[in-house]
Structure formats: structure tokens, C-alpha cells
Amino acid sequence: MKVGLFIPCYIDQFYPQVGIATLGLLEKLGCEVTYPPQQTCCGQPMANSGFEHITRGCNDLFIRNFSSFDYVVAPSGSCVLHVKEHLHGGTAGAAAAIRARIFELVEFLTDVLQVDRLDAEFPHRVGLHQSCHGQRGLRLAQMSELMAPPFSKPERLLRLVRGLELVPLDRADECCGFGGTFCVTEEAVSVKMGKDRVADHVRHGAEFITAADMSCLMHLEGILHRQQSPVKVRHIAEILNHHLS
Amino acid sequence: MSSREDILARVKANQPADRELPDLPAPGAGMQEQAAQFSRLVEAIGGEVVRVESCDRIEAILQERFSAGQRIVSGPEVQFGRGGRDITAVDNDPHLLADVDLAVLRAHFGVAENGACWITEELMEARVLPFIAQHLALVVDEKDIVPDMHAAYDRIASLETEKGYGFGTFIAGPSKTADIEQSLVLGAHGPASLTVFLVEGGKPGEGRTFNA
Amino acid sequence: MSEKDHAALAKAFNEDEPRVDWHDQTLWWVRQKRDRAARQVPDWEALRDTASAIKENVLSRLSGYLEQFEAAARENGVQVHWAADAAEHNAIVLSILRGHGIDRMVKSKSMLTEECGLNEFLQESGVEVVDTDLGERVVQLAGEPPSHIVLPCIHKKKEEIGEIFHEHLGTPAGNADPQFLTHAARLHLREKFLTRRAALTGVNFAVAETGEFVVCTNEGNADMGAHLADVHIASMGIEKLVPLRRHLGVFLRLLTRSATGQPVTTYSSHFRRPRPGQEIHIVLVDNGRSVHLGRKDFRNSLKCIRCGACFNTCPVYRRSGGHSYHTAVAGPIGSILSPNLDREKYGDLPFASTLCGSCSNVCPVKIDIHVQLYKWRQEIVQAGHAPAGKKAAMQAMNWVLSKPGIYQTAGRTGRWVMAHVPSAVNNKFNLWSLHRDLPAPPRESFGEWYRKNKANQ
Numbered sequence: 001m002k003v004g005l006f007i008p009c010y011i012d013q014f015y016p017q018v019g020i021a022t023l024g025l026l027e028k029l030g031c032e033v034t035y036p037p038q039q040t041c042c043g044q045p046m047a048n049s050g051f052e053h054i055t056r057g058c059n060d061l062f063i064r065n066f067s068s069f070d071y072v073v074a075p076s077g078s079c080v081l082h083v084k085e086h087l088h089g090g091t092a093g094a095a096a097a098i099r100a101r102i103f104e105l106v107e108f109l110t111d112v113l114q115v116d117r118l119d120a121e122f123p124h125r126v127g128l129h130q131s132c133h134g135q136r137g138l139r140l141a142q143m144s145e146l147m148a149p150p151f152s153k154p155e156r157l158l159r160l161v162r163g164l165e166l167v168p169l170d171r172a173d174e175c176c177g178f179g180g181t182f183c184v185t186e187e188a189v190s191v192k193m194g195k196d197r198v199a200d201h202v203r204h205g206a207e208f209i210t211a212a213d214m215s216c217l218m219h220l221e222g223i224l225h226r227q228q229s230p231v232k233v234r235h236i237a238e239i240l241n242h243h244l245s
Numbered sequence: 246m247s248s249r250e251d252i253l254a255r256v257k258a259n260q261p262a263d264r265e266l267p268d269l270p271a272p273g274a275g276m277q278e279q280a281a282q283f284s285r286l287v288e289a290i291g292g293e294v295v296r297v298e299s300c301d302r303i304e305a306i307l308q309e310r311f312s313a314g315q316r317i318v319s320g321p322e323v324q325f326g327r328g329g330r331d332i333t334a335v336d337n338d339p340h341l342l343a344d345v346d347l348a349v350l351r352a353h354f355g356v357a358e359n360g361a362c363w364i365t366e367e368l369m370e371a372r373v374l375p376f377i378a379q380h381l382a383l384v385v386d387e388k389d390i391v392p393d394m395h396a397a398y399d400r401i402a403s404l405e406t407e408k409g410y411g412f413g414t415f416i417a418g419p420s421k422t423a424d425i426e427q428s429l430v431l432g433a434h435g436p437a438s439l440t441v442f443l444v445e446g447g448k449p450g451e452g453r454t455f456n457a
Numbered sequence: 458m459s460e461k462d463h464a465a466l467a468k469a470f471n472e473d474e475p476r477v478d479w480h481d482q483t484l485w486w487v488r489q490k491r492d493r494a495a496r497q498v499p500d501w502e503a504l505r506d507t508a509s510a511i512k513e514n515v516l517s518r519l520s521g522y523l524e525q526f527e528a529a530a531r532e533n534g535v536q537v538h539w540a541a542d543a544a545e546h547n548a549i550v551l552s553i554l555r556g557h558g559i560d561r562m563v564k565s566k567s568m569l570t571e572e573c574g575l576n577e578f579l580q581e582s583g584v585e586v587v588d589t590d591l592g593e594r595v596v597q598l599a600g601e602p603p604s605h606i607v608l609p610c611i612h613k614k615k616e617e618i619g620e621i622f623h624e625h626l627g628t629p630a631g632n633a634d635p636q637f638l639t640h641a642a643r644l645h646l647r648e649k650f651l652t653r654r655a656a657l658t659g660v661n662f663a664v665a666e667t668g669e670f671v672v673c674t675n676e677g678n679a680d681m682g683a684h685l686a687d688v689h690i691a692s693m694g695i696e697k698l699v700p701l702r703r704h705l706g707v708f709l710r711l712l713t714r715s716a717t718g719q720p721v722t723t724y725s726s727h728f729r730r731p732r733p734g735q736e737i738h739i740v741l742v743d744n745g746r747s748v749h750l751g752r753k754d755f756r757n758s759l760k761c762i763r764c765g766a767c768f769n770t771c772p773v774y775r776r777s778g779g780h781s782y783h784t785a786v787a788g789p790i791g792s793i794l795s796p797n798l799d800r801e802k803y804g805d806l807p808f809a810s811t812l813c814g815s816c817s818n819v820c821p822v823k824i825d826i827h828v829q830l831y832k833w834r835q836e837i838v839q840a841g842h843a844p845a846g847k848k849a850a851m852q853a854m855n856w857v858l859s860k861p862g863i864y865q866t867a868g869r870t871g872r873w874v875m876a877h878v879p880s881a882v883n884n885k886f887n888l889w890s891l892h893r894d895l896p897a898p899p900r901e902s903f904g905e906w907y908r909k910n911k912a913n914q
Contacts, residue, residue, distance in 0.1 A: 045854065053838075132811065248541040251541055252523075255743075256520040421675050421723055422591045424609065427486065433677060
């Protein structure tokens with residue numbers, strides 16, 4: 001199957017290793033992956049700031065880049081959710097076609113590739129941060145507010161990794177406080193939310209914090225670094241693709 | 246145009262496309278555990294449940310708990326030798342009930358899912374009585390425990406007389422507040438305690454109606 | 458950032474970190490109590506669907522239900538008034554009081570009266586108003602508005618309440634025992650109930666079928682006021698109707714479990730007829746609701762039953778406090794209701810959120826709160842209320858992100874600056890860096906790596 005790899009702008013610029021791990025993982029699992037070189041961004045930072053009405057250029061570029069694939073896969077729940085809910089434009093049907101075929105990495109591995117075995121090793125204590133848009137928007141995991149049976153796609157995949165120990169948390173799905181431009185427009189609350197998330201993971205002995213969204217991890221990492229904490233962040237793609245050398 | 250016309254016109258112009266009413270859930274079933282669940286809930290919300298074989302036992306119990314100097318007022322359907330219905334002037338002035346230590350009233354039925362008792366004003370003597378008394382005792386027949394609020398409103402409808410109640414209330418436990426740092430305190434403005442006398446026996450579904 | 462917007466007020470709130478922790482943990486505990494209570498109801502999610510559908514039916518037939526309710530209430534001997542806005546509501550209440558020569562009144566909790574500024578209006582008109590809900594009395598004595606629609610003084614520590622009671626009620630200095638303080642309030646307010654001839658309550662639900670209305674309290678203060686008063690005034694938003702009495706079963710199962718985690722409030726009082734010699738007046742208030750009803754994207758916020766569950770689950774509310782929202786009803790629901798009244802004054806509120814979506818999940822009537830927050834952002838910006846700098850930045854961002862070549866150059870340049878002139882970015886003007894480190898800039902972007910290693914394979 002032909003997969004178009006969508007690498008969000010901030011992963012492209014600041015965390016290329018996440019893109020490399022995603023690409024490696026998908027290829028190992030038998031996908032023919034292409035990275036359209038003219039891609040930039042899904043437009044979410046502007047839309048969430050109330051500027052959805054000026055994202056036409058961004059949307060058209062996205063449609064031009066990704067129209068020709070069976071699937072479009074991205075290592076980012078919030079970007080994929082944004083495209084699924086807000087991509088419009090292009091020629092008739094083009095946007096709708098992409099919206100139907102775009103997947104976040106964890107849901108692609110679970111629902112399309114139906115991965116039940118992974119050749120990966122990560123012998124560490126890991127805290128799983130449930131990024132909000134992936135969890136509540138894409139239904140990657142059950143939401144603690146709902147009276148409904150529990151499930152978690154990222155957790156299921158992490159349990160396929162040898163040696164990995166998942167730590168429990170006090171608040172399994174509280175938001176980290178990144179929230180796009182919120183991280184600077186409401187800096188005080190954003191940082192406080194991030195510090196509280198970090199403290200939850202640290203309290204439970206996590207050596208690494210992982211998530212399906214690098215934006216959350218960038219925010220948490222910024223706080224961990226400022227605290228000079230030994231705890232590190234890893235995108236879930238890096239863990240699922242990890243081998244001991 | 247009056248405000249009334251103005252508001253109604255704007256509402257009518259702006260209301261969305263018609264949506265049908267949904268079906269309501271069926272009332273819960275299972276008579277056996279209801280009295281036990283009801284008792285558990287009353288106790289969980291700070292009330293006390295006392296099972297009695299008959300109403301005659303109630304006065305004896307209350308005599309033990311309340312001293313002769315304390316004022317006990319009982320509502321209709323609850324006949325006590327002492328205190329009794331000494332509220333001659335109350336129809337004109339509910340303020341005269343301000344010094345009541347204990348009000349003993351019958352309730353129509355209880356609700357198992359939340360420990361509430363339904364009581365209407367015919368059973369109250371004065372509307373303020375179940376609130377102004379320092380302590381409250383309600384008398385409920387065990388056979389008159391319904392499973393949940395859906396069943397409760399079915400029962401209210403079946404109890405309805407032509408005129409209907411002028412005032413009715415669900416009472417669940419003693420008055421309370423947690424407004425100070427979420428510390429639960431029993432006894433806010435209403436009664437500081439609630440005792441529910443659960444009268445055993447009788448056939449389930451036997452209703453009780455009152456003339457307003 | 459103006460002095461009065463959410464971001465500035467929240468920043469001030471966060472200066473006392475231990476206090477933020479206390480506020481956050483207290484409200485999270487209420488959220489957990491809600492979860493525990495909801496778990497006891499086997500059909501909880503289906504019940505939410507039912508409640509939502511009933512309320513959607515109400516909104517679609519609201520004019521008919523209002524007329525039906527008014528007719529039934531009038532037949533019950535209740536007087537019904539209509540107020541187009543806050544000012545008219547306040548004037549009606551005052552005229553009822555003056556008509557009876559009353560200048561002292563007790564009031565139980567009504568967020569609608571907060572919205573209308575009733576207390577201030579009445580005080581200015583020479584009427585003394587005593588708030589009788591314990592939390593509301595505390596904030597009244599403190600001269601503050603409530604910070605939560607269900608837990609009015611959740612932002613106050615017991616020591617602070619002790620000081621307030623010492624000053625106004627004469628309790629011993631330093632006594633902060635909740636039991637003792639509550640008992641002092643009981644005695645203090647009992648005297649008010651027994652001596653005031655007018656009581657004003659809110660309305661939790663009003664039944665179109667029968668003309669009755671329901672007032673829910675734990676404290677019994679609404680009943681103590683109403684049953685001792687000659688005049689009972691009930692203030693009600695026009696959206697508070699339910700069609701049939703039996704619908705109350707659905708809402709009374711959801712309301713308190715969502716609000717505080719209790720199965721039901723201590724008292725759920727159904728008022729249908731005045732008692733002999735008493736008058737009951739209902740004031741139906743519009744104040745923007747009929748306009749809001751016409752907004753396709755936002756009308757569903759009128760389903761709200763004022764439970765406060767969205768406040769308790771909101772990670773931003775818990776860490777900023779109700780006063781940061783500078784409006785009568787704060788939290789997530791307030792952030793989608795208030796802009797209807799004034800887009801400019803309340804235009805900051807829809808941005809006081811990360812759009813995490815937790816609020817929509819706890820809402821007993823399934824209001825799509827987080828979706829409406831996003832849509833309000835578009836409305837507010839398109840109405841021209843975005844700060845000028847933000848607009849320019851967004852347009853610049855859009856320009857860069859629409860042109861791959863420029864994006865790649867900008868990225869490369871930015872990373873070079875971060876690596877070689879870190880002080881250009883890591884300074885006090887960069888809000889990110891106040892309390893966080895920036896990511897270390899990699900030497901090449903993913904795109905550059907891909908071109909070098911994979912593109913020609």
C-alpha cells in the first residue's frame with residue numbers, strides 16, 4: 001500500500017528523529033512510504049487561534065501534496081484530527097478523500113496494519129501521556145470522563161515492546177497545557193499544567209515520558225530540562241522502533 | 246410591544262428545527278433489594294434508618310431520644326400522644342413553628358437509588374415544618390420504596406388528585422453543606438438530622454392517596 | 458494583554474503556586490466524586506443522550522412551551538412576569554418588593570441574578586439583600602462575586618472564612634472549624650429567615666405541563682426563605698423549561714451527580730401553588746437568550762442545567778479560578794455563553810482553553826463545549842477583536858507555510874539562530890522561555906535528511 005508520510009512542521013524542524021523513526025517503522029511493517037518534499041504544515045496553529053479563514057493556501061498545498069496516496073500517515077494526533085475536521089478546498093472531493101484516508105500513526109498501526117507483534121526493545125520505566133486530541137478526538141483511548149469500557153491503542157502497542165514497564169499515573173488523561181498558541185498566550189497556566197503532568201510521571205518513577213504527539217512532549221521536555229531532570233521524552237514512534245544496539 | 250410579545254416573537258423566529266421528544270428509560274425493576282438499597286443510601290447521605298414492625302413503636306423510640314421539654318410536632322397520619330398536633334395557629338403563621346425540636350411526618354414513598362423520600366404539603370401541616378424543625382423524622386412503609394426517579398414520577402402521577410399538590414419535595418438526608426473547603430457539615434439551615442422509620446410489611450404497590 | 462483579561466488574571470492567580478495546587482486538587486476531587494457517582498448509574502451515557510434530546514426538543518418548541526408554562530402557572534395562582542433584559546428583571550423585582558412595602562429580602566442561589574447584577578441594583582435602591590446559601594453569604598460578606606456556580610467560595614480557605622465570620626458575625630478570632638462556622642451561619646441566617654417577608658429563589662427546572670418549578674438545595678435555605686415569606690419571587694432564564702413533569706426524573710438523576718457527586722440534593726422542592734395568603738411571582742428572563750437561540754453553532758449552550766461539572770474537570774479553570782473569567786458564569790460553559798452578550802468584553806474567554814475536550818464529556822446534556830470554543834474563536838477574530846500583533850503574526854505564518862521554499866529557508870535560518878545566537882531567542886521577550894527550555898535545534902530538518910538519504914532511492 002502506498003503511504004504518504006506527513007511530518008508536522010515542528011517535527012520536521014526540531015525533532016527529525018521522530019520522522020525518521022516513523023518512516024523506519026512503517027517500512028519495516030511493509031509499507032511503501034513516500035515523503036512529499038513540498039509539504040509544510042496542516043494549518044492548525046492558525047485555525048486554533050481563530051484564523052481558520054486565512055488557511056486556504058495551507059490547505060491547498062496540503063491537498064496538492066497528499067492526493068495520490070492510499071493512506072496519509074502522520075506521527076501527530078492533533079494534526080491528523082485537525083485535517084480530519086477542517087480540511088477543505090481543492091477540487092471537488094479532493095479534501096474529503098484525504099480526510100477519509102488520513103491516519104495518526106498509532107491508529108494506523110492498530111486499525112489498518114493490525115500490528116500484534118513488534119520487534120522492539122525498550123527496557124525502561126515509561127509513563128504514557130494521553131495527548132488530548134488523539135485521545136478524545138481520534139478515540140485512541142477511552143476517556144476517563146465516560147462510563148464506558150476501557151481501551152488504549154497506544155498502551156496496547158507499548159506492551160508489545162520487550163522490557164518496557166508502563167508506570168501508573170494519578171491523572172491518566174489530564175491535558176499537558178501545550179494547546180498551541182495557548183502555550184504562550186496563557187503562559188502561566190500552560191506551564192503550571194505542564195509541571196503538574198511532569199510531577200505525576202516523576203512521582204511514579206518514570207524514566208521516559210512518551211506520547212503520540214510531539215507538541216505535548218516538546219512542552220514537557222522544556223519543563224524537564226529547566227528543572228534539570230534526568231527524565232527524558234520519546235515519541236511513541238521512537239519507542240516502537242527502538243532496538244538495543 | 247410588551248416584553249412578553251417581544252420575547253415570544255424572537256424565540257419563535259429563532260428556534261431551531263423541530264426535534265421529537267425521546268423515550269424515557271423504563272423505571273428500574275427488582276423489588277427485593279429496594280428496601281435494603283434505600284436504607285444503605287439514607288445512611289450514606291447522613292440519615293439514620295430505623296426498621297419498625299408498626300407505627301406504634303415509633304413513639305416509644307422517640308420518647309427515649311427526646312426529653313419532655315422538647316417540642317415535638319407530628320403531621321397528619323402520625324398520631325402521637327405527647328405533643329401531637331399542637332399547631333393550632335400555624336395555618337396563619339408558620340413562624341410559630343420556629344421552636345420545634347422534632348417534626349415527625351409521614352412520607353408517600355422512598356426512592357432506592359438516592360435515599361430520598363417524597364412528601365407533599367398535605368402531610369406537612371405547614372410547608373416550613375420539614376425545614377424549620379431542628380430534627381426531622383419521616384415515616385415510610387417498606388412496601389412504598391420505588392427503585393429510581395423514573396418510578397418516582399410514575400408514582401407521583403398515580404398519587405395525583407384532581408387539584409394536585411401545591412407543594413411537594415424530595416428530602417434526602419439531613420440538611421448539609423460542604424461550602425467550607427469541601428468539609429461536609431450536617432445541619433445547614435434545615436434539620437440537623439434525619440431519621441427514617443421504615444415500617445415493615447404490607448403489599449407492594451398498595452398506593453396511598455390523600456385529599457388535598 | 459489587558460489588565461482585565463483571563464490571561465492576566467490567571468497569571469496573577471498563579472503567583473501563589475501552593476494555593477493553585479490546593480484549588481486544583483480540591484476541584485479535581487469533586488470531579489472524582491462525580492465519576493464515582495456516575496459509575497453507580499448503569500445507563501449513565503444513555504441518560505445523557507436522553508437529557509440532551511429532551512433539551513433539544515425544548516429549544517425547538519420553546520415559544521410554545523413558554524406559553525404553556527405561563528398559562529399553567531397562572532392557573533395555579535402564580536403571577537408571571539417577562540423581562541427582556543437584566544435591567545427589566547431588576548426593575549420588576551424592585552417593583553414587586555416596593556408594592557408590598559418590603560425593603561429587606563433573603564435570596565437563595567441564582568446565577569441568573571448574578572448575571573443581572575441584582576444585588577447591587579437592589580442595595581442601591583435601598584433594599585437589603587441577604588444571600589442565604591452559605592458559600593454565597595461568605596462571598597457577599599467578603600464583597601466578592603462567587604467563583605463557581607455551585608461552590609461559590611471554593612477559592613476561599615477556611616481560615617479566611619473564619620476571619621470573615623469573625624469580622625461580620627462575631628465568631629472567635631482564629632476559629633476556622635467548618636462545623637463551628639457553619640453552625641454560626643445557621644444561627645445568623647435563621648434570624649433572617651424568620652424576619653424577612655420576601656424571599657427570592659432561582660429555578661433549576663420549570664415544567665411546562667403543570668406550571669410548577671423545582672428548586673434544589675442541600676442547605677434548605679430556599680425553602681426556609683420561601684415558606685416563611687409573604688412574597689416568593691422566582692427568577693428564571695427562559696431556557697430552564699422541561700416539557701413534562703416526568704422529565705424531571707431524568708434531570709434530577711443527572712444534576713447533582715454531575716455537580717458534586719451526590720445522588721441527589723437534600724431538597725428538591727416542587728412549587729406549584731402559593732400557600733394561602735402568599736404570593737408567588739415568576740420572572741421569566743431573556744437577556745440575550747432569544748438571540749443566542751438563533752445562532753446555529755452556539756444555541757446548544759442553552760441546554761445547560763448549571764451543574765458546574767465542566768468547571769471541575771477543566772484543567773485551566775482549576776488553575777486559574779473563577780474570578781479570572783470576569784463574568785457571572787465562569788468556566789467552559791461561561792466561555793461559550795458570555796461572548797453572546799459582548800464579543801469584545803468576553804472575547805478572551807474562548808481562548809482560555811487548550812481545547813482538550815474533557816468538558817464536553819462530563820456535560821450531562823452533551824453540549825459540544827469544546828467545539829463551540831473553537832467556533833467562537835473564528836467569530837471573534839473575524840469580528841475584528843484579535844490584537845493587531847496577533848493578526849500580523851498569523852498572516853505572516855500563513856504566508857510562510859503556504860510556500861514550501863520559504864518555509865524551508867525560514868526553518869533553516871531559525872535553527873541556525875537558535876544554535877549560534879541563543880540569546881536572540883532565549884530571552885525575557887520569549888514567553889516560551891520564561892519557565893521552559895527551547896528544544897535543541899537539530900543540524901538538519903527531517904526534509905533535509907530525507908533528501909540526502911532517501912529521496913533518490
